[in-house]
Amino acid sequence: MTEKFPEIRNLALFHDISTQSFETLTRAAYVQTYPPSTELITEGDAPDFLYVVQAGAVELFANWAHRETSMWTVWPQSTFILAATVKNRPYLMSGRTLCKSRVVLLPSADVRNVFETDGAFAKAIVTELANGYRGAIKNSKNLKLRSSLERLANYLLTCYRQCDKAPRFLLEAQKSRLASNLGMTPENLSRALNGLKKYGVAVDGQSVELTDIKALTDFAQPSLLIDDDTPFF
Amino acid sequence: MTEKFPEIRNLALFHDISTQSFETLTRAAYVQTYPPSTELITEGDAPDFLYVVQAGAVELFANWAHRETSMWTVWPQSTFILAATVKNRPYLMSGRTLCKSRVVLLPSADVRNVFETDGAFAKAIVTELANGYRGAIKNSKNLKLRSSLERLANYLLTCYRQCDKAPRFLLEAQKSRLASNLGMTPENLSRALNGLKKYGVAVDGQSVELTDIKALTDFAQPSLLIDDDTPFF
DNA sequence: CGCTATGTTGATCCATATCAATAAGTGTGG
DNA sequence: CCACACTTATTGATATGGATCAACATAGCG
Structure with a gap:
């Protein structure tokens, strides 16, 4: 059968999972195009969706005490807030489009379900998280040592x-x-x-x-x- | 049969994996007690082992250009450098004992093998990495916003x-x-x-x-x- | 007991933030 | 096509958080 969202099928995160898992993940997913400067997620909110940026760019940023800092930018064919999704914990960052952007939204409940049942998906998530984790460590070192x-x-x-x-x-x-x-x-x-x-x-x-x-x-x-x-x- | 290392069997990371997986993981593992201020790992080195602190404490720190910064401290019944191990990439931090410490060393090749074959282990790793990832993000926010x-x-x-x-x-x-x-x-x-x-x-x-x-x-x-x-x- | 580690205090310096003014684009409407 | 507003970047003046250097105090410890 023809799968929905063939573009994201090739992402490392989804590449090796079963057809059925992919089906489950994308069944209730939808694609949305947003204008520039649209806030997609707000820190503190429950992680309703896992996001995949297909076109455009999304800036992740954080606020505290009326201050704001930009954390990083997500470019096409990457996901964001995977950690919040799998742990079902509040987003730690907010995200806004920098320009007109096309984004896939995968319901996080489905992500967690497939994660529980599909070992290949769990493995792909490990790779993604380990990369992100190491990037975050590097970022702290950069800030503290330079x-x-x-x-x-x-x-x-x-x-x-x-x-x-x-x-x-x-x-x-x-x-x-x-x-x-x-x-x-x-x-x-x-x-x-x-x-x-x-x-x-x-x-x-x-x-x-x-x-x-x-x-x-x-x-x-x-x-x-x-x-x-x-x-x- | 009696498993080796019953202490670490109860760690979240190893709790749900199969007996065989645990056997594989611990077959070539060993426990070592180190005196204070012993450098266990050095940043840049290949990740030969995954470490579990059983007693004592291990400080993770990083160097650059003759500067040094302390990143955090690992207390008993926790692992460290999991991300480097599963990705088989160099350590990003060095680690030294703060006091006399007992540490379990699990060969990283075994960790990666079990990770490939045991879905429960992959899932446990996801939880551990997601926690660490989110902690690192919080750390960056702390540094940048306060x-x-x-x-x-x-x-x-x-x-x-x-x-x-x-x-x-x-x-x-x-x-x-x-x-x-x-x-x-x-x-x-x-x-x-x-x-x-x-x-x-x-x-x-x-x-x-x-x-x-x-x-x-x-x-x-x-x-x-x-x-x-x-x-x- | 001193001896060495570690922590405190003081004086000074420097990196970076803040506040304010100007300049340079960039887009809009007449 | 130009005038205008609006945003973004630059420059200058100043303030300040935090580092550095040095002296001293304190606390473990052999």
Whole structure:
């Protein structure tokens, strides 16, 4: 039979599960397209759905005491808030669309059911969670061990590596959001970009050019044990 | 037959797995008692073992560029570095005994084998990883959204809740390590404890007394979405 | 007892936040 | 096509949280 949602069938999370499991998961699922700046989930809410971003982008952020910080951005063909879903615990982060986005919503009760019955699904979830967990640890290390200038330098080098080492690339997002992701203010980001000029960082609008990778690398001291394979964006 | 390691059999991670799986896991496992300040694992190393702390305590910490930060402490009847083990990726943290400690070492290859074949084990791993993941997210929020004074105040309130709301309790560990866990220097912790006097925090050595829970709570604004059920220690 | 660890206090410095003003886009409607 | 508003980024001035360096105190401990 033809399965619904063939696009997400190929995600690592769903690739190896049985047809029946996939059927169960997607039976009550639906696809929705949201305009920009739509809040999809709010921290503290019960996890009604597991989300899969198919197109667009979703920013995960958190609030406390009238402060807000951006945690990271989910790009297409990734899920988010898997941990809350399987544990059936409140979301720890809120999520809003950055641009018009198409999203699949899978009822979390179904996710937990299939998780209980389909070993392949449990295994895929382990992989996904372990990756996320390690990413979160790396993020804490980044925050605790580095200054904001060092975090920025390493972020730029991560982008550089992501672009197949092209010395020129575009910043993926608004600078204010980048600043929040890196744990600094927009003003500080602006000054920090200037401060990296001496290591061959030239910025013009969204465009970044790294003219002295060696100098920047010497300064940034990137580490496989901190710098994620994927940047925030 | 009598199983080896009956103590760890009751851990959530091993409780529901088959006898055969448990046998496989523990066949090549061994128990070791280490003196204080022994480095058990070093970040960057391949994950040869999954560790279970049976007695004592193990501090997980991380280094970068000659800096060091304490991430958290593992207390008895818990495992550590599960994510590295199942993903077969390098440890992201180092671990050292804080005091004389008894530790079980389970060869990670066996852990991954059983994970592949025993669905109950995969499910238990999911629970463990999801908890750890959410804890790490909370940690990042704590660091990014709060000042060091606020982190300390919330830490004290977490201890208070852990002690069944006894207004008097002992700090679990060396203050310098507490400071590192909270992302601050020992000097700053010392001053911060003084700064909390006005909210009824009285410290004498390791002993803490909270004389005005309401004032401290008003200041700290604890949140279920940040403050873990378990403190670092 | 000293000796060494650990914690405290004081003085100072620095990174980063905050507040305020300006500039540079970006889109809208006339 | 331009004027205008509105958002976002930059720059400057200043404030402050927290780090650093140094001296001293205290507490375990051999």
